[in-house]
Amino acid sequence: MEANREEKEEVKSLHFIEQIVEEDLRNNKNDGRVHTRFPPEPNGYLHIGHAKSICLNFGLASKYNGKTNLRFDDTNPSKEEQEYVDSIKQDVNWLGFSWDDREYYASDYFATIYDYAVTLIKKGVAYVCELSADEISTGRGTPTVPGQPSPFRNRTIEENLDLFARMKAGEFAEGSKVLRAKIDMSSPNMHMRDPVLYRIMFAHHHRTGDSWCIYPMYDFAHGQCDSLERITHSVCTLEFEVHRPLYDWFIRQLDIFPSRQIEFARLNLTYTVMSKRKLLELVTGNYVNGWDDPRMPTISGLRRRGYTPEAIREFADRVGVAKRDNTIEIVLLEHCLREDLNKRAERRMAVLKPLKVVIVNWPEGEVDELDAINNPENPAAGTRKVPFSGELYIEQDDFMEDPPKKYYRLAPGAEVRLRYGYFIRCVDVIKDERGVITEVHCTYDPETRGGNSPDGRKVQGTIHWVSIKHAVKAEARLYEHLFIKENPDDIAEGEDWKDGMNPDSMKTLECFVEPSLANVESLQKFQFERLGYFSADLDSVSGKPVFNRTVTLKDSWSKMAAK
RNA sequence: UGACCUAUGGUGUAACGGUAGCACAAAAGUUUUUGGUACUUUCGGUCUAGGUUCGAAUCCUGGUAGGUCAACCA
Numbered sequence: 003m004e005a006n007r008e009e010k011e012e013v014k015s016l017h018f019i020e021q022i023v024e025e026d027l028r029n030n031k032n033d034g035r036v037h038t039r040f041p042p043e044p045n046g047y048l049h050i051g052h053a054k055s056i057c058l059n060f061g062l063a064s065k066y067n068g069k070t071n072l073r074f075d076d077t078n079p080s081k082e083e084q085e086y087v088d089s090i091k092q093d094v095n096w097l098g099f100s101w102d103d104r105e106y107y108a109s110d111y112f113a114t115i116y117d118y119a120v121t122l123i124k125k126g127v128a129y130v131c132e133l134s135a136d137e138i139s140t141g142r143g144t145p146t147v148p149g150q151p152s153p154f155r156n157r158t159i160e161e162n163l164d165l166f167a168r169m170k171a172g173e174f175a176e177g178s179k180v181l182r183a184k185i186d187m188s189s190p191n192m193h194m195r196d197p198v199l200y201r202i203m204f205a206h207h208h209r210t211g212d213s214w215c216i217y218p219m220y221d222f223a224h225g226q227c228d229s230l231e232r233i234t235h236s237v238c239t240l241e242f243e244v245h246r247p248l249y250d251w252f253i254r255q256l257d258i259f260p261s262r263q264i265e266f267a268r269l270n271l272t273y274t275v276m277s278k279r280k281l282l283e284l285v286t287g288n289y290v291n292g293w294d295d296p297r298m299p300t301i302s303g304l305r306r307r308g309y310t311p312e313a314i315r316e317f318a319d320r321v322g323v324a325k326r327d328n329t330i331e332i333v334l335l336e337h338c339l340r341e342d343l344n345k346r347a348e349r350r351m352a353v354l355k356p357l358k359v360v361i362v363n364w365p366e367g368e369v370d371e372l373d374a375i376n377n378p379e380n381p382a383a384g385t386r387k388v389p390f391s392g393e394l395y396i397e398q399d400d401f402m403e404d405p406p407k408k409y410y411r412l413a414p415g416a417e418v419r420l421r422y423g424y425f426i427r428c429v430d431v432i433k434d435e436r437g438v439i440t441e442v443h444c445t446y447d448p449e450t451r452g453g454n455s456p457d458g459r460k461v462q463g464t465i466h467w468v469s470i471k472h473a474v475k476a477e478a479r480l481y482e483h484l485f486i487k488e489n490p491d492d493i494a495e496g497e498d499w500k501d502g503m504n505p506d507s508m509k510t511l512e513c514f515v516e517p518s519l520a521n522v523e524s525l526q527k528f529q530f531e532r533l534g535y536f537s538a539d540l541d542s543v544s545g546k547p548v549f550n551r552t553v554t555l556k557d558s559w560s561k562m563a564a565k
Numbered sequence: 566u567g568a569c570c571u572a573u574g575g576u577g578u579a580a581c582g583g584u585a586g587c588a589c590a591a592a593a594g595u596u597u598u599u600g601g602u603a604c605u606u607u608c609g610g611u612c613u614a615g616g617u618u619c620g621a622a623u624c625c626u627g628g629u630a631g632g633u634c635a636a637c638c639a
Contacts, residue, residue, distance in 0.1 A: 015579050015587095043639050078638060135637050144635055145567045180637055190568040192635045201637035220639045244569055244634050265570085267632095272576085278639090320588065322578045326571050327632055334577075334589050344602060379602070410600070419598060453598045464598050532599050559600040 017323040019058070019264050023066055023235060026262075032234045036068030039233050040094065040101075041224065043075040044086035044208070046278040047293040047300045048093045050314070050335070051269040057318035058266070059237055060099040071231055072101035076109050077223045079207035087208070089293070093301040098311045104231075108223045109209045111230055115218045116170065118226060118256050119181055119199055123162045127255060128199060129155055130165040131182045138180070141187075142195045148188035149195045155184060169202055172215045176202050181216075185251065193248045197221055225249035228261035236261045239268040240325065269321060270329040273483035274299045275490050280499065289500065290484070296539075296550050297484045297507050307481065308527055308537025308552030310346075313339040329489070336553050343527060343535045343552070348376045348383055351421065351466045352515040352530040352549075354478055356395035358441045358470070361426065364392030369469075372452065374422040388516055389472040390423050395514050397532075400465040401442055403431055408562065410463030412442065418463040421531060425450040425461055466531045473514035477548040479539065480509045515547065522547045529555070 016024065027034055038059040042048065048056075063070040072094060076082045094101070122128035131154045133141060143149035157165075169179055181200040189195055199222040204215050228236045243265045253260045270276060275284075276299060284290045284298070293300050296307035304314065317338040321330050351374075370390040377383035396412065405413040412418045417427040430443035449456050453464070487502045519528070522538040529535050534554035541548045 017578090021581090041639095045639080075639065081638075138637075139635070142635055147567085147635095149635090177637065192568085195635080198637055203637085217637095219637075224639085240570070241633055242639095247569090267571085320577080322588095324571090324578070326577095328577060331576050331590070337589060340601090349599080375598095378599085408600090421598065423598095461598090463600080466599075529599085529601085532601070534601095555599075555601050557600070562600080 018325070019062065019235070019237060019266065019323055020065070022262075022264060023062060026234070027066065035232075035234055036063055036066040037071070037232060037234045038063050038068065038237060039071040039073050039228065039231060041073045041075050041227075041238075042090050043078070043081075044083060044090060045078075045081040046086060046282055047089050047302055049276055049278075049281065049298075049300045050271060050304065050317075051276050051299075052093075053097060053301060053314050054269045054318045054321065055237070055239075056094055056097055056099060057315055058323060061318075062235065062237070068234075069104065070099070070101060071104040071106055071233070073106040073227060073231070074108065075220065075224060075227075076107055076207070076209065077218055077220055079203060079205040079217065082208055084208050089302060093305075096305060096311060097301065097314060106227070106231065107209055108218075108227050109207060111223070111227055112210060112214055112218070114230065115223055115226055116216075118252075118258075119166065119218070119222070120163070122183065122199070122255060123166060123181075124159060125255060126159055127184045128181055129157050129162050129184055130169065130179050131155075131196075131198075132179050135177065138182075138198070142192065143187070145190070145192060151187050152182070152196065155196070166200075169200070169216050170214075172204070174202060176204055178202065183222075183251075185248075191244060191247055193221070193245050194251070197248060221245060221248060222252070225252055225261065225263070226256070226258065228263075229253065229258045232259050233261040236263045238263060238265055240265045240327075265325070266323050267325050267327055270327075271299060271335065272329055272332045272488045273485050273490070274332065275485070275499065283500075287500075289503065296479070297481055299484075305525070306537075306539065306550065308343075308525070308535060308550055309339055310342050310527075313342040316342065332483070339553055340535070340556070343529065345379050346377075347527045347529045347535055349374070349378070349531050350516055350519055350528045351388065351468055352476070352478070352513055352519070352533065352536070353395040353397055353466065353468050353473075354480075354511055354513045354530075354533060355398040356514055357398045357401055357439070359394045359396050359426070359467070360441055360443050361392045361394070361446045362429065362443050363445045366392070368392070369471075370423075370451070372422045386518055388422060388518070389469045390420075391469045391471050393470045394420070394467045395470055395473065396420075396442075396465055396467050400463075401428075401439070403439065406563070411465055412444075412463070416463075417461050418465050419450070419453050419461050421464050421466050422453055423451075423467065424448070424453075425455060466533075468514050468516050470514075472517045474517055474520045475546070476513050476515045476519065477541075477546070478511045478513045478536070478551060479548065480511060480551045482507050513549075515549075519547055520545055527552070 040059045060070045131152045141150050180198045182196045185194045187195050200216045203217050294302035294306045317335050371387040373385045374388045400411040414428050424446040426444040426446045428444050432441035434440050484507050485502045486504045490502045524540045526538045535552040536549040537552050539548040539550050
């Protein structure tokens with residue numbers, strides 16, 4: 003009995019970061035406090051990879067009763083803009099997380115970080131270096147060859163103090179001097195070979211304006227910001243692993259609160275690119291229509307495409323957290339989306355590629371109001387009326403003059419059910435002079451209203467439709483992967499990664515939707531029966547809706563037909 | 566050929582010295598007024614060579630493969 007119960011209680015295993023946190027909690031480290039942060043640089047829009055990090059950081063805090071700060075890493079004024087700050091806040095919010103009043107900026111701490119630099123100078127472990135960027139780089143050696151000490155390495159503390167103060171005062175030209183840490187020019191870790199701490203930049207900062215002309219490097223700011231905010235667990239991606247010894251060195255030299263940095267593997271997705279640099283290039287090069295183009299893996303793009311925060315959070319949960327490089331198949335993201343939308347999206351009927359059907363025995367001019375179920379997964383969603391008449395559109399794919407075996411849809415002589423309507427049987431096919439089918443003539447069975455026949459005869463196929471007279475014209479935007487190749491970064495010599503872009507990633511169609519869709523709210527989501535999930539675009543206007551196809555329904559017929 | 570990190574089905578991820586499990590994908594089937602959903606079943610895995618151990622995916626050593634690091638970017 004006991005054993006049986008234990009067997010059934012499935013223990014969800016902890017990922018390695020949760021294990022670290024729980025161990026710290028057991029040891030009462032940090033007085034049992036868990037405090038994380040999400041630290042984006044405001045130089046681009048957030049993408050699905052950031053979403054993983056956001057869910058991780060905020061999720062950790064909420065699981066262990068802690069807090070998460072939002073902190074902008076704005077130490078490089080030449081790349082950072084307010085527009086990005088705004089979009090990042092919106093996206094984190096939309097994903098469903100709150101940083102309360104803990105919105106911080108690395109630039110908030112510039113004065114303190116400056117003092118930290120002075121402390122290092124006074125300890126004799128930082129110096130002003132007048133080598134050029136190139137000279138510093140070559141002087142650093144290579145991973146296998148030790149670096150050479152800078153000729154400025156042994157200046158006196160007084161001289162360093164004076165020079166650094168004058169750098170701050172704006173006495174020197176951009177690029178003429180930097181402040182460097184004095185650590186170990188022959189360290190096997192390149193980051194310990196006297197890294198640059200401060201550089202001169204006469205750039206306008208989006209928050210501090212022109213009050214500074216020297217700016218700390220990321221490496222000399224990030225760890226200290228964590229420390230100042232008393233972050234207990236500083237979660238970041240793998241590439242910062244080799245920086246950790248440097249951060250720990252700063253913590254020791256400065257004797258400040260030691261945040262613990264933990265690195266995890268960033269998210270990669272098939273059929274898309276994730277680097278900020280490449281996403282920026284897609285936007286600025288007009289390969290897509292902005293950061294929120296529904297084909298973009300950005301949070302704003304996914305939102306406009308029709309993704310829900312719930313689906314993205316579920317996805318972030320399912321991909322796991324570990325240290326090995328990974329590429330997640332995009333079908334997992336799509337699966338999480340369908341799972342969510344299936345439960346929540348109301349069903350509607352829309353015809354993307356219309357084929358006219360004339361019901362030859364339909365009473366002239368008559369209109370029937372049929373009941374349609376809004377969501378079979380949720381009876382509380384109720385029903386709606388859909389007008390039916392003698393002239394309809396059906397999907398071109400739902401008629402074949404010469405159908406293969408197992409084709410359940412309409413064909414000459416065949417009978418199908420019109421969803422929520424009647425059984426119809428094809429009696430004639432009308433073609434134009436070029437042989438293109440322009441109309442299909444059918445008879446309907448009045449006894450089958452609603453979709454059941456009193457004689458109990460079965461039809462295999464059920465197809466969707468709209469009444470021509472009542473249909474609303476709409477625009478449908480159909481999306482596919484932005485890239486043809488599973489890994490767009492896998493390119494041959496001389497090829498550009500953009501060569502792998504999918505020329506058919508967006509198709510715009512004039513389509514027909516049922517009248518209940520005439521007025522929709524932006525981002526309102528529907529399942530167009532048998533077609534997929536669609537989300538109203540912000541380009542929609544009253545009476546002229548625009549729908550983005552978020553994702554198709556799974557389609558086992560097309561798979562079968564392909565064989 | 567330096568340092569650091571990583572290696573489990575097609576893709577992810579568990580198993581913490583004791584039966585290699587789960588999800589997605591793929592395949593087959595049942596149900597169905599969405600060829601949707603739901604449900605059932607199947608396929609398929611510990612990089613390699615040694616060592617420790619009664620017992621190794623797990624610990625140790627060597628190899629191999631992949632990743633990261635040589636911005637006054639983050």
